[in-house]
Amino acid sequence: MDNKPKPNSDETLRLLRESLDADVLTDAVTDAEVDQELREAGGDPAEIVKQGRAVVAQLLERRRLAWQGEARKKLAAQRALLQSPARRVERTRPQILAEIQRVRTDPALRGTAAMAFHNRKPEEASNEELEQMLEEFAMLKKLSTHGDTKDE
Amino acid sequence: MTAPTEDSLEGQDWDRIIKRLTAFAKRRLGYRARLEDAKDIAMKAISQVFDPEYRAWDPQTCTLLEHLRSEVNGIVSNSRRTRSRSEERFFDAPEGGDSLESEDRTIDRIGSSQILNEVLDIASQRSDENAQLVLMEAVDGAIAPKDAAAKLNMPIGRVNEARRRLRDYYKAVLRREEDSHG
Numbered sequence: 001m002d003n004k005p006k007p008n009s010d011e012t013l014r015l016l017r018e019s020l021d022a023d024v025l026t027d028a029v030t031d032a033e034v035d036q037e038l039r040e041a042g043g044d045p046a047e048i049v050k051q052g053r054a055v056v057a058q059l060l061e062r063r064r065l066a067w068q069g070e071a072r073k074k075l076a077a078q079r080a081l082l083q084s085p086a087r088r089v090e091r092t093r094p095q096i097l098a099e100i101q102r103v104r105t106d107p108a109l110r111g112t113a114a115m116a117f118h119n120r121k122p123e124e125a126s127n128e129e130l131e132q133m134l135e136e137f138a139m140l141k142k143l144s145t146h147g148d149t150k151d152e
Numbered sequence: 153m154t155a156p157t158e159d160s161l162e163g164q165d166w167d168r169i170i171k172r173l174t175a176f177a178k179r180r181l182g183y184r185a186r187l188e189d190a191k192d193i194a195m196k197a198i199s200q201v202f203d204p205e206y207r208a209w210d211p212q213t214c215t216l217l218e219h220l221r222s223e224v225n226g227i228v229s230n231s232r233r234t235r236s237r238s239e240e241r242f243f244d245a246p247e248g249g250d251s252l253e254s255e256d257r258t259i260d261r262i263g264s265s266q267i268l269n270e271v272l273d274i275a276s277q278r279s280d281e282n283a284q285l286v287l288m289e290a291v292d293g294a295i296a297p298k299d300a301a302a303k304l305n306m307p308i309g310r311v312n313e314a315r316r317r318l319r320d321y322y323k324a325v326l327r328r329e330e331d332s333h334g
Contacts, residue, residue: 012264013264015290015295016287019290023316026297031168042187052191052195
């Protein structure tokens with residue numbers, strides 16, 4: 001037996017009105033019927049879509065730029081941290097070259113590191129240049145991982 | 153970077169969403185409302201999805217349209233409350249601002265129970281047995297189409313057709329009352 005109390009008529013009518021209105025959000029109402037309803041209300045469905053899409057495009061772009069802004073802030077903070085004397089770990093040249101060799105084949109960087117050395121040998125760069133590159137590759141890898149997961 | 157999916161805002165069928173949400177907002181505002189107001193509400197609801205200040209859409213729990221449905225309902229309710237408060241101070245409703253509460257006033261005047269009875273009467277006069285059954289299940293608490301379909305052991309398509317007619321009958325009762333009271 002259903003022991004749930006029945007809603008009173010005010011509540012029933014309120015819920016029923018909202019539910020019947022919401023049928024227009026489902027396949028219970030066809031696209032052609034939605035267009036017809038908008039026309040009967042004095043609107044042009046194509047124009048409504050055009051105006052709405054312009055707003056959505058702006059919102060999507062603003063969201064994309066906000067994410068890039070966040071990434072830039074993180075990048076700057078990370079750089080400042082890495083460049084602080086307390087955090088910098090001194091590596092020998094062979095250690096730096098070994099690390100460069102490792103990132104050149106890192107699949108997460110999707111060939112970016114390999115491209116960076118396309119016309120240039122790591123051995124020709126100074127230790128400082130190579131350390132700078134390693135920092136940038138590390139950040140690229142982070143951004144790439146973030147980009148892959150942010151919409152999941 | 154991954155390609156946009158249906159779970160991402162980029163991957164949505166925005167044409168469909170914009171049209172249907174505008175039509176939904178118009179329905180919520182009532183037949184006297186201006187379509188421009190409905191468009192504003194629909195776009196405000198969509199903007200809120202992008203705004204971290206508002207409740208975030210969780211693709212794991214509902215579709216974007218279901219989320220937007222509750223956003224539109226929230227905006228319309230807030231608008232009703234705001235107008236109700238302003239009416240406490242000003243007796244004259246602002247120009248074009250009577251659409252929202254005219255339906256509420258009509259319901260208050262006649263009473264929900266009487267309106268439900270009149271809708272049932274229209275369905276009965278038209279020998280619309282399915283609409284009568286769906287309405288009675290709604291009064292019994294089975295308001296969502298799938299709940300009514302399960303309780304009545306009726307195909308969902310037939311329930312949807314009956315609901316469409318019920319909405320027409322309800323509108324007919326409302327219009328008759330509103331027209332007779334100016």
